[in-house]
């Protein structure tokens with residue numbers, strides 16, 4: 212059977228693109244290397260009786276347009292807002308922040324007289340800047356040079372969005388886009404506790420020093436979302452992140468999209484400079500005039516296409532496109548509830564149902580980064596955690612049992628002294644557990660199983676080059692009209708018929724659906 216379009220990869224963006232292409236009247240086939248669709252938005256049983264979102268675990272950035280247009284709620288998508296943030300440290304201090312301003316003021320005043328007020332101002336700056344960024348997400352970024360009326364219109368729209376900010380907001384917007392996090396931290400906050408918390412906010416999806424210009428952008432990128440109308444909120448998807456991609460797949464199949472799992476693409480077939488099909492690892496070939504890559508830029512251009520088919524300068528630029536995020540992901544299967552030293556108790560309480568950030572200080576963030584840059588896994592890492600089973604009781608078979616998600620930063624892809632992750636994984640896991648035990652004394656007693664995914668495992672499992680969870684660093688010279696390259700930032704590529712639809716294209720990483728939707732719209736507009 213012939214198809215109008217083949218999508219390589221059934222990550223959430225590949226599935227999103229497939230849906231919109233089918234809505235545009237195209238016959239579409241999606242090829243996924245794994246046994247299951249979803250890419251990094253997937254739910255799996257990682258230990259008998261224990262299921263979890265094994266990679267990404269919270270939703271906020273997924274565009275409402277995608278949720279509505281693909282009718283994801285009709286296919287089972289349901290989200291609960293995570294209403295509070297819990298910030299314990301090994302000194303026995305903690306902060307527990309929620310939507311109640313008076314409560315938050317009381318919490319923060321234990322550490323500083325001024326940081327609560329500063330936090331309110333800072334959050335507003337981030338929200339305003341985020342709203343400018345967010346309106347760009349579903350627009351094709353304008354071409355850097357040349358381009359047509361469409362690019363001109365999008366440039367004017369961007370200009371108008373920025374003009375809506377007053378002059379002080381514009382300056383703050385630039386600081387967030389281009390400045391180092393440390394400048395913002397020192398400008399706004401006085402207490403070590405709040406400085407630590409803001410420093411840690413820069414770590415998801417990012418791998419940069421607090422002193423690096425441009426490293427604040429990752430924090431902004433993660434602040435532009437919303438859940439159920441709550442701007443900046445994050446939510447837990449019922450059944451895990453896989454419920455999003457299962458809903459996307461079902462929605463696509465109802466539109467006639469064919470999805471093949473265990474179908475690993477070995478190469479894109481190029482005929483006289485045009486993509487005409489794909490060759491699978493098992494030797495089979497499928498042909499279509501449109502090939503849409505959900506794979507990251509490095510994998511797409513250098514492995515599936517091959518530098519020999521690309522303009523030399525373009526291939527060289529893709530080689531140096533920075534893909535790394537130094538993330539290690541752990542899923543814990545627990546026979547009971549973590550009992551935090553700073554807030555003891557094994558009955559489910561607000562702090563268990565919070566998003567949990569374990570960070571000791573601002574220096575902890577910087578030292579963790581510097582350690583990873585030397586090839587040494589941060590000890591201790593910065594840990595983003597969640598106990599999703601306290602909100603969603605479908606994740607474990609036995610009542611009273613729990614799953615816990617840990618995203619540990621910074622963990623380098625390349626280890627020092629020729630060490631290999633397959634030999635180091637267990638040692639690093641035990642080291643992390645030792646650290647956790649200082650905050651959660653019962654953690655080893657309740658541990659019944661675990662899954663530890665190193666940066667190398669993330670690469671092997673999901674095809675994310677160097678384990679980069681965003682398919683490319685979220686830094687200013689890799690964003691917007693140059694992501695991943697000026698000649699591929701509008702989803703079309705130097706190879707006719709080949710398009711990008713994954714997180715390596717605008718607007719970047721996270722479970723957003725934006726690159727998938729934008730790419731499909733581009734393809735349909737060119738027919």
Ligand SMILES: Cc1cc2nc3c(=O)[nH]c(=O)nc-3n(C[C@H](O)[C@H](O)[C@H](O)COP(=O)(O)OP(=O)(O)OC[C@H]3O[C@@H](n4cnc5c(N)ncnc54)[C@H](O)[C@@H]3O)c2cc1C
Nearest residue numbers: 220222223224244250251267268269476674680714721722
């Ligand atoms: C550990 C971790 C934690 C994260 N936490 C969050 C979070 O909490 N919230 C959030 O919003 N974002 C989070 N992210 C980021 C987010 O999950 C990703 O940026 C996003 O899911 C990427 O989606 P994608 O569709 O662009 O690509 P992917 O999800 O990477 O999908 C690409 C697909 O292509 C397939 N593929 C690769 N090579 C081939 C091939 N040769 N042939 C066929 N198929 C192939 C892969 O198997 C995969 O299914 C996290 C990511 C990770 C890894």
